[in-house]
Amino acid sequence: MESEPSIKERWFCFWCYAWTELGHDPREVSRSQYEAVNGRWERAESPELPKDVGHAYDEASAYGEYGMTLCGIRHDSVSASPYPWMPDWPDACHACKATATVIDQRWPLAMRGGKRIHPTPPPGSRWPPF
Template sequence: MKCDVCGRAMRRWSVPPTAQEEKIWSCSWCHAATHVGGEWFEIARPSYLPMEMRWERAAADGLPADVSHAFGIFDMTLCGIQEDDMSPSDCWWLPERENACGACREAALVIDERWPQAMRGEEARVSVARRPGAR
């Protein structure tokens, strides 16, 4: 699948589809996500979010408690740490906090700059809703 934001190839998440048969694709370059299937959408493309609203804090047993890492894609932090039990937490990762990982902050800035201004509007990415009665 080709990324609608930057045009690069997207990679499918290696997790089983959800009960609604949703598959998730992410772009390794700009981190745009595309969800295919699901209960309400044929194709769902979440819109751009600024850095301070885009990333969740990573949670894993092997991560130090005194450093806040951003959960990226493919079960890795933005700075490249990968743990078997890593998942996003229920908390935002806030890049301006003193304990935010500097390498995650730098990666988040680079990723943010990769989104063209034209793709940052709320209506810039088109989602396709499922037709009533279609399966």
């Protein structure tokens, strides 16, 4: 008996950068948990980026498109490195840090602790379940 291939979809909220993913299991919807600014983004890498400035990789804006940094640098070679982006490091891009701070302030305080629930959209809707 063959199993059907799993279709994965990911929706991003471009206001607070929460994401919702559907498709690990046909009945499962998962959401990201809150992460503080210094643990939330990977460092962007690309030959097009200056080596002396650490940019944060913007997965939400880059999802399905060209790679992009939080400060808006877009290029097809920009990708997430395996290393975290640390806004407190001296080489951190100031514009990426400002954007990360604004995004962090948008997460409600009540949603910043513990595990996230697996939300379900209203029956019959095609809403992404943020």
